[in-house]
Amino acid sequence: MDFAILVQVLESTLRLATPLLFACLAGLISERAGVFDIGLEGKMLAGAFMAAAIAFVSGNVWIGVAAAVGVSVVMSLIHGVASITFRGNQLISGVAINFLAAGITVVIAQNWFRQGGRTPSLSGDMRMQRIDLPFAEALRDVPVLGPIYHGILSGHGLLVYVGLLCVPLTWYMLFRTRFGLRLRAVGENPAAVDTAGISVIGMRYGAVAICGVLCGLAGAYLSTGLSAGFVQDMSAGRGFIALAAMIFAKWRPWHALGAVWLFGLLEAVANRFQNIEILGLAVPVQAMQALPYILTVVILAGFVGKAIPPRAGGSAYVKEH
Amino acid sequence: MSAARRIPHWADVTLVPLTSVVLAFLLSAVLIWAIGESPWQAVKLMVEGAFGSSYGWGYTLYYATNFIFTGLAVAVAFQARLFNIGGEGQALLGGLGVALVCLYIPWPHWSLALIAATLGAALFGAAWALIPGYLQARRGSHIVITTIMFNFIAASLLGYVLVNVLRPQGSQDPSSPRFPPEAHLPSLHDMLAVVGIPFSRVPPTNISLFIAVAMCFAVWFMLWRTRLGYQIRAFGESEPAAEYAGISPARITIYVMLISGALAGLMAVNSVMGEQQRLVLNAVEGAGFIGIAVALMGRNHPFGVFLAAILFGFLYQGGAELALWTSIPRELIVVIQALVILFTGALDNMVRMPIARLFALRGAR
Numbered sequence: 178m179d180f181a182i183l184v185q186v187l188e189s190t191l192r193l194a195t196p197l198l199f200a201c202l203a204g205l206i207s208e209r210a211g212v213f214d215i216g217l218e219g220k221m222l223a224g225a226f227m228a229a230a231i232a233f234v235s236g237n238v239w240i241g242v243a244a245a246v247g248v249s250v251v252m253s254l255i256h257g258v259a260s261i262t263f264r265g266n267q268l269i270s271g272v273a274i275n276f277l278a279a280g281i282t283v284v285i286a287q288n289w290f291r292q293g294g295r296t297p298s299l300s301g302d303m304r305m306q307r308i309d310l311p312f313a314e315a316l317r318d319v320p321v322l323g324p325i326y327h328g329i330l331s332g333h334g335l336l337v338y339v340g341l342l343c344v345p346l347t348w349y350m351l352f353r354t355r356f357g358l359r360l361r362a363v364g365e366n367p368a369a370v371d372t373a374g375i376s377v378i379g380m381r382y383g384a385v386a387i388c389g390v391l392c393g394l395a396g397a398y399l400s401t402g403l404s405a406g407f408v409q410d411m412s413a414g415r416g417f418i419a420l421a422a423m424i425f426a427k428w429r430p431w432h433a434l435g436a437v438w439l440f441g442l443l444e445a446v447a448n449r450f451q452n453i454e455i456l457g458l459a460v461p462v463q464a465m466q467a468l469p470y471i472l473t474v475v476i477l478a479g480f481v482g483k484a485i486p487p488r489a490g491g492s493a494y495v496k497e498h
Numbered sequence: 499m500s501a502a503r504r505i506p507h508w509a510d511v512t513l514v515p516l517t518s519v520v521l522a523f524l525l526s527a528v529l530i531w532a533i534g535e536s537p538w539q540a541v542k543l544m545v546e547g548a549f550g551s552s553y554g555w556g557y558t559l560y561y562a563t564n565f566i567f568t569g570l571a572v573a574v575a576f577q578a579r580l581f582n583i584g585g586e587g588q589a590l591l592g593g594l595g596v597a598l599v600c601l602y603i604p605w606p607h608w609s610l611a612l613i614a615a616t617l618g619a620a621l622f623g624a625a626w627a628l629i630p631g632y633l634q635a636r637r638g639s640h641i642v643i644t645t646i647m648f649n650f651i652a653a654s655l656l657g658y659v660l661v662n663v664l665r666p667q668g669s670q671d672p673s674s675p676r677f678p679p680e681a682h683l684p685s686l687h688d689m690l691a692v693v694g695i696p697f698s699r700v701p702p703t704n705i706s707l708f709i710a711v712a713m714c715f716a717v718w719f720m721l722w723r724t725r726l727g728y729q730i731r732a733f734g735e736s737e738p739a740a741e742y743a744g745i746s747p748a749r750i751t752i753y754v755m756l757i758s759g760a761l762a763g764l765m766a767v768n769s770v771m772g773e774q775q776r777l778v779l780n781a782v783e784g785a786g787f788i789g790i791a792v793a794l795m796g797r798n799h800p801f802g803v804f805l806a807a808i809l810f811g812f813l814y815q816g817g818a819e820l821a822l823w824t825s826i827p828r829e830l831i832v833v834i835q836a837l838v839i840l841f842t843g844a845l846d847n848m849v850r851m852p853i854a855r856l857f858a859l860r861g862a863r
Contacts, residue, residue: 215646259844268581268642270844272790273836280832281529287827288533294827409829417646424643461662467654470647474629477639477647486640 184328186445192333192403193448194441196221196412198340199395200419201426201433202347203388209351209428210384211364211489213267216256216274217392218416224249224396226282229296229407230289232303238401241303242336246393252278253389254382261381264493275416283409296400296407305334305402334402336394341434343391348430360384364487367494377494395419421473424484440469504854504861511802515795515842518849519809522837529833535826547819548812556686556701557818561785562811563703563768566710568789569796569803570717571762576798577721578754579734584630584645585762586786587652588623592763593770594656595622597664597674597777600681611681615771616709616764623763624756626652631755635748641755649786660779674777683772702773710768710807713761714800720757721800730754762786784832791835794842810835 200217207214224245232241252274259270283294290296313331317323351357362370363380371377399415400407418440425439426432446453447465454460476484505514527537548558568585575582582588595618605611630644657672664674686703690696721727733740733750741747770781788810795809796802817831841849 215642255840259840259848263845263847265844265846265848266581267844268583269790269794269839272583272787273840273844276787276832276836276839280829280834280836283827283829284529284533284833287825287829291825294829414650417650420643421647461658463654463658463661466657467651470650470654474633474639474644474647474651477644478633478637479639 180324182449184324186442186449188329188332189445189448190438190441191329191337192441193444194437195333195337195340196395196399196403196415197419197422197437197440198434199336199343199391199398200416201422201437202343202430203391203395204420204423205426205428205430205433206347206351206360206384206391207388208423208490209364209487210360210381211367211487211492211494212257212260212381212385212388213271213491214256214385214388215268215271215420216252216278216416217388217395217419218412218414219271219275219278220249220252220389220392221396221399221416221419222275222282222410222412223252223278224393225400225411226278226286226296226396226407227393228397229299229400230286232299232401233290233296233406236301236303238299238303238305241401242394242397245397246390249393249396250386250389253385253392257382257385260493261378261385264495267491267493279410282407286407286409294409298406299401300405303401304405305336305398307332308335308338334398336398336402339394340398344430344434351430356383361487363494364489367489368497371494371496377496381494392416418469421469424473424486425469425476427476427484428487443468504858505850506857509853509857511797511799513853514846514850515797515802517853518841518846519795519838521841521849522834525837526830526834530826530830533826535824540820540824540826543820543823544812544816547822548815551698552696553698553700554815554819556698556703557815558808558811559686559707560701560703560768560773560811561814562807563707563710563772564765564785565788565792565807565810566714566804567765567768568762568786569792569807570713570789570800571758571786572789572793573796573798573800573803574717574721574730574761575754575758576793577734578730578750579737580634580751580754580758581642582627582630582645582755582758582762583642583790584627584648584759584786585765585789586782586784587645587649588626588759588762589765589769589782589786590649590652590656591626592619592623592766593777593781594659595619595763596766596770597677600677600771601664601674604678605680608680608683612683612705612767612771615681616767619763619766620760621763623766624760627755627759627762628752631752631759634755635751641751656777656781657779660777664777672779676776677771681771682775683767685772704768704772706764706768706772709764711804713764714804717761718800726753762789788835791839791842795838 200221204214204217227248228241228245231244232238256270256274259265260267286294310331313327317327359375359380363377367377422436422440425436443465447462530537530540548554571585596615599614599618630641633639633644634641660672666675683704687697687699729745792803792806795806813831817828820826821828
């Protein structure tokens with residue numbers, strides 16, 4: 178593999194990892210607050226549709242992004258009502274959200290655009306424009322640094338950089354602010370938080386809403402950045418890969434970045450090469466596709482370090498009287 | 499849940515799920531109305547399409563057969579309070595089991611092929627569920643996550659096997675060759691013709707419908723008439739109590755997942771052997787997930803699963819007709835399915851509380 182191909186693969190890794198990163202951080206924040214969310218996939222899909230549809234209608238990608246965030250937050254709140262207010266099963270609620278998104282996006286897309294459940298392709302300002310980082314052109318021909326800065330880091334849509342920025346922000350929010358401390362406490366020991374006079378329900382709704390915003394951004398980047406328009410089921414399991422990355426990262430933001438880069442790299446490599454030879458052994462493309470899931474099972478099984486979720490995750494909080 | 503106790507049992511098994519379904523249907527009607535179609539017209543089309551002819555009935559029952567298997571699979575796991583989302587992957591592997599049995603062994607008669615294919619499907623499905631079951635039982639890995647992951651791994655595995663192993667030489671299509679004619683199952687048309695009842699020849703309804711009904715009885719018997727079933731239900735009610743009574747949680751978890759996976763795998767006898775007659779990439783078409791809705795609606799009871807499977811069979815066949823005659827796409831059914839899962843599963847308390855309040859009022863009077 179020569180250097181130019183490596184640069185290309187890493188460049189596409191960065192792009193492919195972006196929706197995973199948003200969704201992974203979304204799940205991380207929700208689960209840190211004790212609300213399991215297997216509906217990341219559905220929220221991302223609904224966001225992808227709204228972003229593409231509204232960007233097409235308005236001609237402005239950012240209005241589309243706002244709409245994506247809006248619809249994703251609404252779906253998050255449905256999840257919140259079911260799992261926080263009515264103390265329903267969080268996993269079942271997540272499954273419902275996934276199906277709701279899978280069905281309703283196609284029904285509405287067909288109704289609005291009559292193109293077989295997709296949006297028209299986006300062009301110009303309806304898509305996320307690539308941003309050239311400062312001095313990218315100037316540094317282009319510098320050896321090593323040039324290809325890395327110009328070839329890999331520069332020239333992505335704004336959301337790629339927002340995603341990268343979200344990692345330290347999430348870390349800071351969770352581990353350096355009062356809100357984050359409370360949020361984590363709600364996921365570990367809600368009764369203690371309640372005793373301190375803080376609303377467990379309020380904290381959990383807050384976390385679920387943030388999760389919605391991030392999933393909306395994931396979906397928006399998917400349909401306006403990675404591709405140019407919405408097609409049926411375009412999230413294609415990315416919400417579950419994000420879930421896998423979250424477990425792989427053991428619910429820690431910086432590790433999440435590493436995990437999504439790894440999974441993004443696998444996707445980039447699988448996209449570029451049909452069959453890869455490693456040490457004379459042909460690795461089929463399906464193995465590359467399955468690898469994130471296999472790695473997650475291995476981590477969950479505790480063969481390579483143990484993934485321990487927040488203690489109160491998955492159960493609704495019932496106040497003692 | 500204090501509210502739950504105030505509802506009489508009969509209302510708990512009929513009124514609560516029915517209210518949920520009505521709510522789901524009402525919201526779907528609003529959606530149909532919002533996209534500019536008439537909900538009433540849609541219902542009429544669906545009912546006519548699904549029940550108006552033996553053709554419609556055939557397809558309804560064919561889909562229902564799939565959903566009985568996957569619904570039972572989810573229901574058995576739910577009885578032990580295990581959420582098996584892996585029905586999709588287990589059914590895919592079941593399909594592989596069926597295909598290997600039908601392709602590589604020359605069967606003299608369909609009845610022998612059916613027995614072997616049933617065993618193959620159950621074995622492969624169970625094996626695919628065994629790993630998450632084992633990991634849950636022995637390593638504490640969350641079964642929901644591992645079964646989701648196994649769905650994706652199953653899809654990749656099947657893709658590999660179809661493209662690199664089973665695909666006939668020179669074929670572009672990632673699918674296995676057709677099964678030999680000796681492995682063709684008798685259709686409902688053939689079987690009813692013996693007793694002189696005319697039935698449409700077109701739908702793929704076949705003998706596995708009766709296997710599905712038999713499985714409903716078998717699961718009921720297992721759950722309520724055997725020691726294992728008692729242990730499963732006790733484990734589902736309270737894990738510490740069951741453990742105190744000498745029931746091994748690990749053993750029950752693994753047994754339940756084996757049974758659940760086998761049931762999901764059996765679906766392939768109906769779809770792969772009964773309809774497609776070869777193994778294709780997308781052999782399950784989401785039926786594994788519909789099992790979740792079916793089990794929730796059927797209150798995890800085999801009879802409830804049977805009824806809910808017929809309802810979803812109706813929705814699938816009716817939805818196909820709807821897509822044919824109106825501008826409403828088939829995906830509307832996925833929305834209805836989502837709403838059923840939402841109301842019967844996640845928003846159960848929302849439906850339950852007002853009903854409980856009604857009964858409390860009546861009791862006070």
